[in-house]
Amino acid sequence: MTKPEDVNPSTEEDAGAVYAGLVREAATGDRDAMERLLMRAQEVAYRFSLLVCGHPQDAEDVMQEALLKTYRYVSRIKEPAAFRTWLYTTVQNACRMKRRRHVGEPSHLTSIEQGATSDDGEAGPVEVEGHTRPADQLVMDAWLSGRLRQALKTLPPSYRMIVVLREMEGLSTREVAGVAGISEANVKTRLHRARVLLRQALEGV
C-alpha cells in the first residue's frame, strides 16, 4: 500500500490531502503516521525559522515547540484538512514567542508581523538579521543555495513570508491567506510583487 508520505503531490490540494491523511492515521494511534507527521512539523519549523524569521539560532527551539504542539493537537483535531494552516500558524507563533523571550519581554513586544511596513501599507514581519553562529552558517550553506537565501533577505519580510509559504512550502493561496491573516486577493498581489523583487535580487546577487 502506498503510504501518504510516499505520494509525490502534484498540487497544493494533493499536498493538503497527504497531510490530512497522516493526521487521520496518527489520530487512530498509527505510530508510523505519527512519526511522519512529527518529522514534517519539525521540517516546517526549521525552514520557517531560517527562511522567514531569519533566526537560525531559534530553529531548534521552534522545532521542539512544533513537535510537542503537533503531538498534543493531533488527537483533538476536528478538521484534518485544516492541519497545514494550523501548523504554519503555530510555527509562526513559536517564532514570535521566541523573539519575545530574546528581547526580555519588553512592553513593546517584538513580533514577526510588526516593525516593517510593506509598500501596500500593511505591517509585515520585522526585518531581522540573526547573529548566526558559524556552525549554523555552515549547515545552512550546505542546505540551501546562498544566492537564493541572500535574495530572500532583501525582500520586505511580509513578502518573504508569502513567497516562502506559497513557492517553497507549496501552500495554496487560501492556506497562505489563513496563516498570514490577509485576504486571498492580497496574497496574490503580494506574491506577484515578491516574485518581481526576488527576480531583481537574484539578478543582482
Added chain:
Amino acid sequence: MSQDANADCTAMLTKISAYLDGDLDAAGCQTIERHCRNCPRCAALVEGLRETIGLCREAGRTPLPEPVRQRAKASIQRLLASEKPSQP
C-alpha cells in the same frame, strides 16, 4: 516604445503571475503569449519569473541537513517513548 505598447505592457504586468500559476483562461494566455512575441522586455520578465518560481520550488524540495534530521528523529523517539498518546 509607443504609448499603446506601454499600455499593453502595463496591462500584462497585472496578469503575469496569474498566467504563470495557470489561473488564466485560454484567451488570457493567448493575449500574453501574443504580446510576448512582439515585446522582448515582457518576454524576458515572464521567463525570469518562471525561473525564479522554479528555483524556489526546487529549494522547497531540498531535504533538511542530515544532522538536523537526525536530531529531529531523536526528539520524536524521545517524545513517543515518554508520553502515551491521549485518546481521541
